[in-house]
Amino acid sequence: MSVSASPSPDSSTRPAVSPFALNVAVAIYLMALCNQTFWGHLFRIFEGHTVTALIFAAAIWALTFLVIAFIAVRRAQKPVLVALLLIAAITSYYMDALGVVIDRDMIQNAATTTVAESKHLITPAFLLHVLLYGVLPSAVVLWVRIRRTGIWRSLAGWTLVNSLATALVIGLLFSNYKDFSSVLREDKELLASVQPLAPISGAVRYVRMLMKSRDIVLQPTGTDAKAGPYLAAATKPVLLVIVAGETGRAASWSLGGYGRETNPELAKRDIAYFSDVSSCGTATATSLPCMFSPLTRAEYSYEAGLSHENLLDVMARAGFKVEWWDNNTGNKGIAARLPSRFMTAVDGAEFCTPECIDAVFLKRLQDTAATITQNTVIVLHQIGSHGPSYWLRYPADREVFKPTCQTPEVMECSAEEIVNAYDNTIAYTDWFLAQVIDMLDGQDRVIPAMFYVSDHGESLGENGIYLHGTPYFMAPTEQTHVPMVLWMAERYQAALGLPQDCLKERQAKPASHDNVFSTILGMADISTTARDDALDLAAGCRARGS
Structure with missing residues (x-):
């Protein structure tokens, strides 16, 4: 007697979305709900110029989407999206609640701290924030089904989406190049507050710093002391x-x-x-x-x-x-x-x-x-x-x-x-x-x-x-x-x-x-x-x- 495989009991009730739609949704979520400090800086800098502020925000959203689309691919998509959501939830708490910027130096400080020091930063308010802004949306990402296509069609779609996202970032920034370039040069705290791009950039820079220092030869100082x-x-x-x-x-x-x-x-x-x-x-x-x-x-x-x-x-x-x-x-x-x-x-x-x-x-x-x-x-x-x-x-x-x-x-x-x-x-x-x-x-x-x-x-x-x-x-x-x-x-x-x-x-x-x-x-x-x-x-x- 043969036994046929039955579908997952909840597969019919779980909504199915395309990889593109899921990435768009996560990028919108991150930009809208995990960037309170960014929005505050943005409207302060562009006070009285709401349309210009929104165009700049759209460029940052497009950049966030580009990063997601570039790395959240096929089987890696859900793990990457969950990681980004959790990172944004953690870093947005310290950024929005305490004004702490998570850059390379802060990541270095965190990496070299002790349990006795760090435990004071793990508070009930922090855990609740991570639950609401990181764990719950991650659960939604894991719950939904993704409609997959063949490898070659996926590769073509990945290339097209990334090309269009790149063009959108460049196009939005060049729509007001003079003002936007000035902001990027002089108001560095604005980009430093973008979650999760800023901490990810800091982590990459920290890893690069460690790799550069692996083969350092100690030079003596004051040999004549x-x-x-x-x-x-x-x-x-x-x-x-x-x-x-x-x-x-x-x-x-x-x-x-x-x-x-x-x-x-x-x-x-x-x-x-x-x-x-x-x-x-x-x-x-x-x-x-x-x-x-x-x-x-x-x-x-x-x-x-x-x-x-x-x-x-x-x-x-x-x-x-x-x-x-x-x-x-x-x-x-x-x-x-x-x-x-x-x-x-x-x-x-x-x-x-x-x-x-x-x-x-x-x-x-x-x-x-x-x-x-x-x-x-x-x-x-x-x-x-x-x-x-x-x-x-x-x-x-x-x-x-x-x-x-x-x-x-x-x-x-x-x-x-x-x-x-x-x-x-x-x-x-x-x-x-x-x-x-x-x-x-x-x-x-x-x-x-x-x-x-x-x-x-x-x-x-x-x-x-x-x-x-x-x-x-x-x-x-x-x-x-x-x-x-x-x-x-x-x-x-x-x-x-x-x-x-x-x-x-x-x-x-x-x-x-x-x-x-x-x-x-x-x-x-x-x-x-x-x-x-x-x-x-x-x-x-x-x-x-x-």
């Missing part, structure tokens, strides 16, 4: 603590004129506070390696950074014992050739409930300082003010400003609650740095100094932007203006021949992460041709003090 005369003559070990701050924006530091008293402790200490400092980037993955690099922001790139030894390598070559201690997302390759450790509850269980706050550094730092026998550099990579869960960055008994935002979904909080929570992180960093200074000053075994600078700043809702990572060309100053602090014990100033008052004369002048490499080499009296006098903020001070 050695102790200068003051360092060589020091009668005790020099201990330099470099605090790599996280997400500290200068706009919220009272030392720089902020109206709230967020730096009461540092204000009582004899420090130099540099009030006009620009960061190298707006996200840790770029700023952190850049500020330890011998390269300036104009020279720095991921590939160039990997191809050069950095500040810590040079200091190790000059005879310093160098260690990296981390309470954040890792050293981003800066300490690849040096000892590095993550802080855990073993270093202070009372400071790690549920996540370690920066006081976890203090006991180990005190114990280490008490046993040092050679010149030493210790880098403390803070968790600092990392958002969006600002309230987890300080203990409850140090909540100075109230009420505070107690959820990572900052959009649900008032502006006052967000600012209060963030300002508490700055006040806690102020307390932490003061503790480091007092501990070092009280340790007679060493000749101590501390250098602090934040990697980048933070947006707290100004102009609808939250967090950080905005492309530098369009980043607000809240993300690029960072605090920098220098403290040297009196015995450090005397032993190294470097009066702190001289540096204070320069603290109001413009500076940047470009100055970090040479300034630290200068203040440590490391002699090397890698140090640039023009970038060393201490240059000339030692001669004056000698």
Whole structure:
């Protein structure tokens, strides 16, 4: 007895569409419902010229359709469409809700983050958004049937559709070439907000960046590095603590004129506070390696950074014992050739409930300082003010400003609650740095100094932007203006021949992460041709003090 195959029970009830119609529908859906920020930028830029705005939008839709039609082919069509829908749902949430641009640098930052950091961005609001805007339309795409044709007919249709889509993109853009070309040149935030084309472009650029860096040969930096005369003559070990701050924006530091008293402790200490400092980037993955690099922001790139030894390598070559201690997302390759450790509850269980706050550094730092026998550099990579869960960055008994935002979904909080929570992180960093200074000053075994600078700043809702990572060309100053602090014990100033008052004369002048490499080499009296006098903020001070 033969048994004939029966059709799928629901095949007759599932609607059937052509591949072309499905691609058109998905392109319309993406453009209409996943591009809220794009539409806002578009009508702002073309204010009063609605028809021109719609023509430009039509060109972007045609480009989106062209990308879909080019890659969503035959058996790959549904997987590609589902992937695009999910990507757009994820990235549109961060773009529309937080103002976060998903470009190459942001993808790099995401790829190098930790679970502890990223979990705060996976909120109920995010999951609901992805469900409604990504999962449900993906389910519709998977549900419908596609009317297939033969391979040669499909190839002819694919060629014709792509040719017509290309012609449509070009034709629409050239219908008003003068205005559209100007917008594309000068209003880069418009294209940066197109979902999912912008993040896909960023991902492609990130992969290309990784491929270009595979065969990089490390070039030595400062091969002539050695102790200068003051360092060589020091009668005790020099201990330099470099605090790599996280997400500290200068706009919220009272030392720089902020109206709230967020730096009461540092204000009582004899420090130099540099009030006009620009960061190298707006996200840790770029700023952190850049500020330890011998390269300036104009020279720095991921590939160039990997191809050069950095500040810590040079200091190790000059005879310093160098260690990296981390309470954040890792050293981003800066300490690849040096000892590095993550802080855990073993270093202070009372400071790690549920996540370690920066006081976890203090006991180990005190114990280490008490046993040092050679010149030493210790880098403390803070968790600092990392958002969006600002309230987890300080203990409850140090909540100075109230009420505070107690959820990572900052959009649900008032502006006052967000600012209060963030300002508490700055006040806690102020307390932490003061503790480091007092501990070092009280340790007679060493000749101590501390250098602090934040990697980048933070947006707290100004102009609808939250967090950080905005492309530098369009980043607000809240993300690029960072605090920098220098403290040297009196015995450090005397032993190294470097009066702190001289540096204070320069603290109001413009500076940047470009100055970090040479300034630290200068203040440590490391002699090397890698140090640039023009970038060393201490240059000339030692001669004056000698």
